[in-house]
Structure formats: structure tokens, C-alpha cells
Amino acid sequence: MCITPLTSFNQQAHRDPTWWDRVCWSPLSLLSLEGVLGFSLAVWAGLSLELAPQAFNLLYGVLPFFLFGLLLQHYPRWLRSRAVAQLRFSVIGLLLLTAQLFWLLNAWELVGLLPYLITLSAAWYLLLDGLRQLYRLAPGNGYRHERWINHALGLGALLFLLGGVGGLSGELAVLRLSILLGLGLFLLPTLLLLWLRLRLS
Template identity: 35%
Template sequence: MTALHQRWTVFSAAPHRLMFCAGSVQVVLALLYWSVELGTRQAGGGTLPTALAATWAHALLMLYGVFPFFIFGFLMTTYPRWMNGRELGRRAYVPAWAALVAGQALVWGGLLALGRPALLAGLVAMLAGWAWAVAQLYRVYRSTPAGDKRHETVLNGALALGWLGLAGFAAWLAAGWPFGLAFALQAGLWGFLLPVFFTVCHRMIPFFSACVLADYQVVKPAWSLPLWCAGSLLHGALELAGAPQWTWLVDLPLAATALWHSAAWGLLRAQRIRLLGVLHLAFAWMGVGLALYGVQSLALLGGGHAPLGRGPLHALAIGFFAAMVVGMASRVTLGHSGRPLVADTYTWACFLGVNAAALLRVAGDALALPALTLLAALVALAAFAAWALRFAPIYLRPRADGRPG
């Protein structure tokens, strides 16, 4: 076996290795691009000359170009375990990874130099990789005997909506279809990312907590998952219909139930153990973000402007999604590389950095201070670059305990 083949064998030994490594590179690139864009604006240099307007490029990268790598890496690892099925082999996950990576390479090339045809080709490749990944997950879902598949059913639907959202973005790019862009923005957040993240939290946070906290009572009410799904989809539908002043009708109940879950799941108790505490703290941002959306909606209903700008969006995107990626991907990486399940001070600092970025971004919008927005991007970039520097090399090395995977 050649050295190159041996390295590939290690790197491709498990889906999370390939996907998390690509995701760690992608998040650093996306944040670097956005930091340069914001810095150029602050310096009075206008906007970067990309094939798409910077706002839409940023939305594409963050909704569809970063988180899917972590989501597919996590689900392709956990789906068989959740449903007592056989682990996925390389033929199941390598093609998905290859298509998604090739697609992102074309997206970057199209944005920065090659123009819209290359960008569109990248989206088509991403759609192909996404469809392949979903098909493999659905095969596990259909073939396993597990009786309770509520969480997996929601995840299947969210992944399908995410694919449709990306297809809508491609349709807008190819044919100038305005609804395609509008649908892509709402489906990406409210139909895909938020349902995926709260569903994984609903299943895993009580489980992880029960594993390490003494006398822990698992709270996993049957009503919360369908309520959150319905509310998230309804919010997206209201936004798509041009009625953000009415989203408070769902935002505030969703916020209240999310914050109740944070308390019931033991947010404060969990802080005794950092690797568990990061998951609880990240989830708490769901309640905060939705509450901010509710406040914003009520302000619009009263005839005012949107006082928080994109603060509520970034409370979810940075505080909940990005911070949860640091927490969950760190846990999966450590556990599946044969290392102790401990968040050391370095990892903890990376997590706190992402939370600081969320606070700065929300404050920047609320106070209308673009300098804080740039600072938030730089802090997020530093935090994720430091995290990637620590964790990305692990995916290229054999397990520390000598076991396969």
C-alpha cells in the first residue's frame, strides 16, 4: 500500500472525517471572504467584484455551503446507530463528499473569477451530491427496524426542503426567477437549518446529559418537535408571503418553549462539564433568537421599522447553528478518534469566541454600528480558524486507540 493510498484509507475511514474536514475549510473561507468584504466597505472601497452581489453570495455560502458538510457528516455517522442499522460504507458517502467539494470549488471559482456559468455548474454538482447523500440516509431509514423514527422523519423532510431551496437558488441564477431566490432564502433557514438543528438537539441533548449528569431526568415531550416544525415552516411561509409583521404569532410561542426546554434540560447543571455545557449554551440561542424575531415582528406590526436589523437572524445563525457546530463536531471528532471526551481550555475558548461573535453581531445591528458587524466577522473567523487548526488534522490521522473508523 502506497503512502498516499494509506492516507486516503485513513481520511475516508468514516463519513465525518471527510465531511467535517471539508466543512472546517469551508467555514474559514466563507468567514474570510465576508470579513474582507465588510472591511472593504468600511474602508470606503465599495464591494468586492464577485459574480453575485455580496449579500447573495454570503447567503448562499452560509445557508448551503458551510453547514451541510457538518450535517451530512454527522447524520451519515449517526443514522445507522440511531436506528440499529449497518454503518455506511465508502460507496455511500465518498460520492456525496466528492460532489459537494467539487461543487463548492466551482462556486468559489465562479464567484471570484470564472463567472456565473461556473457558479451554476457548482450548484448543479452540489445538488447532485446532496441528492446522493439524502438517498443513502433514506436507504438506512427504510431498511432499519427501529420503531420510533420521528426525529429521522423530520430530518428527511428538512434535508429535502434544503435541496429544494438550493435548487431555487440555481433557478434564480440560471433564469432570473425572483421567487427562486426568495424561496431559497426562507427554505434554507426555516425549512432546512432550523429544523435540522432543533431536531438533533431534541434527540441528543437529553441523551448526552443523562450519560454524564447524576440523577438526570430525561425530558423529551412528544409535542415539542411537531410544534417547532410547524412553527418554523409557518414563519418561513409568512416571510415568503411578505408578512413579517405577523411572525410573532409563532416566534414568541416557539421562543417560550425553546427556553423552557433549556431550563428543563438542565442548562445550568450542564455547565459543570464543558463538552456538555457547550451544547446547552448553543441551544439556548434558539430561544433568544426566536424571541428577538418576535420583538422585531411586533415592532413592524406597530408601524415601525425593523429595529434589530438582521440581529435575530444572526442570533440563530451564529449563536445557535455555528456554536452548535463547534460543540457537536468537537464531541463527534473526539469520540470517534479515540480521544477523551473532554473540552479543554482551547476548545472552550473557540466556543466562547463564536458566542462573542454572535453577541457582537446582534449588538451591531441593534445599535446600527457597522464597525461591530466587522468585528463580529473577525472574531468568528478567528474562533473557527483556531478550531479548524486544532481539529482538521485529526481527520487525517488514525484513531488514537488503534480502532478502525
């Protein structure tokens, strides 16, 4: 029997993946992970530059456009469930966009902060309620990533409300606290869990 020795190409093809290979398994994987770090730095910069309201809106108002879309797209497949109703995600998107309009009008001092907070709260509620329904109706069990993502999102919603109370009352310390806790307890865990779940799917 003739055994062909491994060439350098074959050796490279059969080597164990390095930590960098595991991170760079796809463009989406690498850029998403770097995006998490970049977004966190942008929010942190907002805090450092005394731009806490802008950092708050970035974290709880702008990020959801991408995060909610990703979740609503992939959750049904991960949970082997029905797709999210078009009406629901259309309303969520409209509410998020309307909240940003109210944010702009608030910056121009044409409206108060309350319409922004109410509209954004409604978008968060519709997302959490939709994901909860998908999770509850999922066949079988063992969806640990999705369960922890739900917990992190629920915590994010509570921290958003905490920051909203701080914004309405003029307590910047409370607003800053909601941002700092949101970075560590909502943003990073949620996106890390999403990254891991996407890698497994």
C-alpha cells in the first residue's frame, strides 16, 4: 500500500483551528464582534465627553434597529417556530423610527422627552412580547442561548426605563448608571450570546 506523505497544504488544511480561526469563521462573525467593541467604545466616548443623553439614545434607541432585526429574523429558525408576523416587525420598526424623530424634536426643544420614551418603550415591549411568544411555543427544550438572550433583553428594558426616569427627572447620575449597567449587563452579554448562537446555527 502506498501512503502519500502530507504536503504542507494538506497539513495546513488538517491543522486544528486557532483562536483567530474561530473568531474569523465568517465576515459576519468577525465584523459583528468588532462592531460590538466599536459600538461599546462609541457609547463609552459619549459618557466620557459628557454626552450621556446621546450615549443613552445610541444604546437603547439606535442599536435596537439592528439588534431587533437580527433577533426577529433568526429567532423563528433557531426555535423551529413560525415566522414573526410582518405587522409586528413593521410596527416595531415604525416605532423605533418615530422615537428618533421625537429625539430630534426634543433636541430642537420642540417636544419634551416623554413622547420619545413612550414610543421607544412600546417598541421594546412589542419585541420582548414577540420573542417570549416564540420561546413559549417552541417545540422541545434546551434553548439555553435564547433563554439567556431573553433575560439580557429584559434587563436591558429595565435599564432603559431606569435611564428614562433619570432623563425625565434631570438626574444625570441615574442616566449614566443606566448606560454603564446597560453596557455590561445588556449589550455585551446579548451580542456575545447572539454571536455564539449564530456560530452554532
